[in-house]
Amino acid sequence: MEDLSRIDAHIDDNFDRHLDRVRTFVRQPSISGEGVGMQETAELVAASIKELGGQSEIVPTSGWPVVYGEIDAGAPRTLLLYGMYDVQPVAGEDWIVPPFGGQIVDQFEDLGRCLVNRGIANQKGPLAGAFNALASVKAVAGKLPVNLKFVVEGEEELGSRHLPEFITRYKDRLRAEGTYFPAFAQDRNGKPIIWLGVKGIVFFELVCRGGNWGGPTTRGIHGSNNAWIASPVWRMVHALKTMVDEHERIAIDGFYKSVAPPTDEDEKVLDQLEKTFEPDIVLKSNDVRRFKYNLRGTPLLRRFLFEPQLNIDGLAGGHYGAGTKTLLPHEVRVKMDVRLVPNMEPEEVRERIKAHLRKIGCADFELHLEEGYPWARMSPSAAISQAMIRTMSAFGREPEIWPNIAGSAPFYLFSRVLGQPFTIGGMGHGGRQHSPNEYATVEGIRLFEKSAARFLYEFAGIKE
């Protein structure tokens, strides 16, 4: 570990250049949902691996390509860096700066200098920061303390639809002692946080359109016809209302059947977490005034972390633009997702949704099942978790440990399919993922780089 203070100094001395790389990464749009800038961004990532003396290739899949890379440092242990180069769309959002302008805003929300750009927090900031950290480690120490493999996908925001395809194909080349997902993991007050896992997810789109049951079949028609012709929108409303109750509890038969209660180890983590958990920060970060449960502390956390939810991501039908148009719409589309907790499996969830549609007489609805994947969790006592805890603690404050995050990422591919332990983390703070004015603090990016460098050494030193 003797090189770390020199590596930190190297990061400080070169930080302007490092920040330029981060800005280059985020200025390059890479909206997988719209197919914007994907190849260009994959090339940026592949070039960054080569700059470190590694090998890289842009591997085609049935969707957007995966960037695969290797750096052989001749070290005893190998770390797989999993990252993503795609970002969320920005259409219809209201930003204070251009969403791909790479601009630094002074005193953004009392957080000091912030880079405000789509993808800076989720997840190109940490990705570019990791390349910077690796460059400083190499410059100071001459070589990396671990061998590296890189899997940087372009479809994380689409549910990692084709990552399984890549993982299956490259399985033999992906052997490593652990998977690392770089992230800015301090909250807005600087508290470091470690998430030991993720929920799984099932995306789907439900479409009701006119057909043999009634309703207009091919186009919206004059609204006055609703006096004798049925509405796909009303039918959808009455279908949706059966899926969750008025407290948003899922009302689909058997939906909670596979939901496992927190284990004893989970309860210990929750007890510890409750001591430092600040619900008001969550509310403030999200511009929300209250939670949906009249709960605090562990009971609130249990609901958040150990229960599934059925969310409506968006819906549209008929005329919703400017002006008045009296229309009886011929279709309505609803995008939804379920977040899966142990021990729910995507296939089971899909079957329950299909069964529910049959039960309520809506088997004729179109159900577009997008890709989904299961949850993934690590024990806090796993060596890789402990390496991340030691890494973040080294920056002066014990990290707050969460059994998992409510969001989703396909870590099951590493834990279940490849059989590798994984960890998520790093210093730094960012926010507004999936929202306008996504940001990260500039000082947080610097701190992240130092933590990423330190983690390599902590991981290299694991004795198992």
Add this chain to the structure above:
Amino acid sequence: MEDLSRIDAHIDDNFDRHLDRVRTFVRQPSISGEGVGMQETAELVAASIKELGGQSEIVPTSGWPVVYGEIDAGAPRTLLLYGMYDVQPVAGEDWIVPPFGGQIVDQFEDLGRCLVNRGIANQKGPLAGAFNALASVKAVAGKLPVNLKFVVEGEEELGSRHLPEFITRYKDRLRAEGTYFPAFAQDRNGKPIIWLGVKGIVFFELVCRGGNWGGPTTRGIHGSNNAWIASPVWRMVHALKTMVDEHERIAIDGFYKSVAPPTDEDEKVLDQLEKTFEPDIVLKSNDVRRFKYNLRGTPLLRRFLFEPQLNIDGLAGGHYGAGTKTLLPHEVRVKMDVRLVPNMEPEEVRERIKAHLRKIGCADFELHLEEGYPWARMSPSAAISQAMIRTMSAFGREPEIWPNIAGSAPFYLFSRVLGQPFTIGGMGHGGRQHSPNEYATVEGIRLFEKSAARFLYEFAGIKE
């Protein structure tokens, strides 16, 4: 009436030129909801009145202007021609020809040559056709058989929001013995139809957004937060489901209280109507496979014509564009309208909607009450109705008489406010109003012009 065959011949001889005027009218976009081409279209209308030797002016209102005009023929009776120069939006619609291209399509849906263009049926085709008819009458007879006043508004598709303002201001200049709304009133098989009235309408938009009750307040946030933060979309779903039942019957307290059953005269009209009413034509015209009631004949017509409805014209919230975006939306918007039958009044309907929102605990929803207006009806035995019946019968087939149409137009301004009888009609066939590929048959436009000319004489000859 001796000039009519010569007028018909004049229309035939000049029909290419007449059709050019119709195409000029419809090629000029006039989308009131989007503010496209409004002034230009008002000028076209005003110029057409002047070409006939009349006076016209473009009268500003708080919204789009009204074109007012007068033609003094020195005749004993005066007819007020009410028209509209605005059309529905076309955004997001799929057309087989450009929607403002004025193109003639051969064999459109087995109807022969059709002009396919936004507004050709609703209502610039009949408006331009009426100007053509007036020109032929003048050319053949030297002068018109009636004095004319013109009120051509630009906000019919917006619920005629500022027409009352104009009517109040111009009341003294609008005195006439009747109001005439030119329309293509044959169905797709050529059957002539007369509608004796219209339903009223109340438009509104309902918005649920996050606030003190919960939910994101300023922006959509990461969808995984729905595990502990409530969703405005789910709240809206549960509010909407209380407004109509699963059979689309309105479930708002007292909503049917003011609904009058059909009168004896209505029942007679319905009995007559049932004999020729062809429900299959309605289904075919709208690309619909069944009505929402298992009824035929008079019972179906009663539901259609004598009951209110609550329609969802459109709704949107969250991410409904391309790609997946897991989002907990901060707001959802629903555009709705109620169609009013005798004796419902707009103010009463608005109060019932507000009371319902209070009752279900949704008084914090934003309720944007757009303008609305009451129903209007004429008796079939009214002299103006009889003049229209005689006009259309003259083309070889008894018209089918409907007590009213399910759609809305602000005839109450003429019947209630100005105290004038009104009529709607004319030969010709058009369809797909408010939908893509709105059309009218070219031969129908010719027939319409002849019927409009004839109606002037029928109206001039009324003995009251």
